[in-house]
Amino acid sequence: MSSYTARTLPLHRGPAAWSVLLGAQPSARELKAEINADFTIIGAGFAGLSAARRLTQLQPSAKIVVLEAGRVAEGAAGRNSGFMIDLPHDLASDDYAGAGDDRAMIALNRRAIAFAREAVEQYRIDPNYFDAAGKVNGAASAAGHVHNKSYARHLASLGETSEMLDPQQMYELTGSRHYRSGLFTPGTVMLQPAGYVRGLAAGLVGDGVAVFENSAVTGFQKQGGAWQVRTARGAVSTGAVILTVNGHLESFGIETDRLMQLFLFAAMTPELDVDLMALIGGQPRWGVTPSDPMGTTMRRIDTGQGGNRIITRTCAALRPGMAATPRDLERASRVMQRKFDQRFPQLAGLPMQYQWAGHLCLSLNGVSVARQIEPDVFSGCVQNGLGTARGTLTGIAAAERACGYNSDITRHFEAEHPPKRLPPQPFRELGANAVLRWKEWRARDE
Numbered sequence: 187m188s189s190y191t192a193r194t195l196p197l198h199r200g201p202a203a204w205s206v207l208l209g210a211q212p213s214a215r216e217l218k219a220e221i222n223a224d225f226t227i228i229g230a231g232f233a234g235l236s237a238a239r240r241l242t243q244l245q246p247s248a249k250i251v252v253l254e255a256g257r258v259a260e261g262a263a264g265r266n267s268g269f270m271i272d273l274p275h276d277l278a279s280d281d282y283a284g285a286g287d288d289r290a291m292i293a294l295n296r297r298a299i300a301f302a303r304e305a306v307e308q309y310r311i312d313p314n315y316f317d318a319a320g321k322v323n324g325a326a327s328a329a330g331h332v333h334n335k336s337y338a339r340h341l342a343s344l345g346e347t348s349e350m351l352d353p354q355q356m357y358e359l360t361g362s363r364h365y366r367s368g369l370f371t372p373g374t375v376m377l378q379p380a381g382y383v384r385g386l387a388a389g390l391v392g393d394g395v396a397v398f399e400n401s402a403v404t405g406f407q408k409q410g411g412a413w414q415v416r417t418a419r420g421a422v423s424t425g426a427v428i429l430t431v432n433g434h435l436e437s438f439g440i441e442t443d444r445l446m447q448l449f450l451f452a453a454m455t456p457e458l459d460v461d462l463m464a465l466i467g468g469q470p471r472w473g474v475t476p477s478d479p480m481g482t483t484m485r486r487i488d489t490g491q492g493g494n495r496i497i498t499r500t501c502a503a504l505r506p507g508m509a510a511t512p513r514d515l516e517r518a519s520r521v522m523q524r525k526f527d528q529r530f531p532q533l534a535g536l537p538m539q540y541q542w543a544g545h546l547c548l549s550l551n552g553v554s555v556a557r558q559i560e561p562d563v564f565s566g567c568v569q570n571g572l573g574t575a576r577g578t579l580t581g582i583a584a585a586e587r588a589c590g591y592n593s594d595i596t597r598h599f600e601a602e603h604p605p606k607r608l609p610p611q612p613f614r615e616l617g618a619n620a621v622l623r624w625k626e627w628r629a630r631d632e
């Protein structure tokens with residue numbers, strides 16, 4: 187196949203609140219000319235920007251172009267919960283224990299975190315946006331506590347440390363009496379995701395990478411010896427194309443009917459004033475993932491990260507058309523308000539300032555697509571919901587492959603099976619959403 191056309195472009199529902207908190211970005215540089223490049227990266231999320239950084243390390247004199255459909259940090263990169271997790275975090279399991287070689291995955295996740303840390307230091311990104319504070323798996327029920335205990339045993343078998351917190355310690359941390367236990371693990375980095383991603387993009391620009399925003403790629407094709415990458419108002423003639431568009435890989439006709447186009451939802455309070463903070467108590471920064479992977483993630487941030495606020499994340503919907511519907515967001519917003527009120531009855535009814543949906547991409551068998559698609563076309567896509575770390579890794583892998591470089595990261599992804607084929611439509615959407623609702627119901631208060 188030597189010609190690819192983007193059938194669908196990203197469509198966002200609700201604001202990318204993490205980016206809004208940081209204030210306006212400098213005006214976008216849009217591609218409005220025909221230019222040349224050695225490497226053209228499509229998509230400027232965790233994967234695309236990590237690919238660009240890895241290319242600058244491997245081929246410092248190469249001409250690197252990044253084309254982003256919207257603004258940097260306004261896609262999923264500015265819509266997630268910001269947990270850059272080192273440990274197994276298998277969303278399809280009951281307790282996050284992975285089905286594969288967890289030791290190898292932990293080592294790779296830590297490579298991703300080290301790669302990001304180096305960028306933070308080199309580009310002088312605000313350390314508040316990359317806070318190595320660890321996280322807690324909160325359990326609200328006896329079943330959740332059982333998950334936490336089984337996960338702790340699994341971690342111990344891998345030689346990983348964790349600490350079980352009792353209800354009082356959870357209360358002192360979060361100000362919420364909702365949790366009956368919490369499993370603290372120290373290795374997660376809590377990102378201000380938009381701050382990190384914007385800082386990464388700015389650093390790359392300083393290193394000579396040309397980042398074009400509002401420059402959606404409509405297609406690319408082989409012409410003569412080069413690939414011609416088209417946007418609405420410009421084109422790049424390039425030696426190699428790196429696709430880091432996450433689920434939009436399928437928009438280009440790659441891995442069709444094998445990628446689960448999932449939307450997650452989140453909500454953020456307004457800035458809490460002194461009186462509201464006194465009502466909550468607890469610590470100014472913490473992150474709690476649910477002991478049941480289909481439960482609710484909660485996070486508190488402080489002024490260093492965008493104001494004293496609480497973020498709630500819950501609900502999921504599979505939308506093969508690659509857009510969450512207004513009804514999806516309305517429903518999720520109602521559920522998120524209920525989850526927030528349940529955890530913080532002292533603030534019950536506090537209206538959220540921001541509510542949004544974000545796109546992520548999973549495969550049925552939990553694999554990524556980080557490999558060569560055809561000569562000089564590479565993919566660093568499909569993060570299975572863990573895109574802060576996995577996206578960093580797939581971006582590194584795609585860049586390394588594009589330079590003909592092999593590492594344990596490229597070998598890891600190349601050894602993975604292809605994504606499994608999904609059931610046909612409409613069964614895929616109906617079936618998956620029924621299962622998601624059931625799992626949501628089963629997670630109950632978690």
Ligand SMILES: Cc1cc2nc3c(=O)[nH]c(=O)nc-3n(C[C@H](O)[C@H](O)[C@H](O)COP(=O)(O)OP(=O)(O)OC[C@H]3O[C@@H](n4cnc5c(N)ncnc54)[C@H](O)[C@@H]3O)c2cc1C
Binds near residue numbers: 229233263404452544
């Ligand atoms: C509510 C929510 C909470 C989450 N929480 C976490 C978490 O705590 N930890 C974690 O690890 N992950 C989390 N995730 C998942 C994480 O955000 C994603 O896995 C991650 O953003 C994927 O990174 P990526 O670079 O592969 O893709 P993306 O961040 O989606 O970046 C792809 C980019 O490609 C661009 N693009 C697409 N098509 C084109 C085109 N034709 N031309 C040009 N550009 C294009 C898009 O605009 C986008 O910016 C969460 C996601 C959501 C929605």
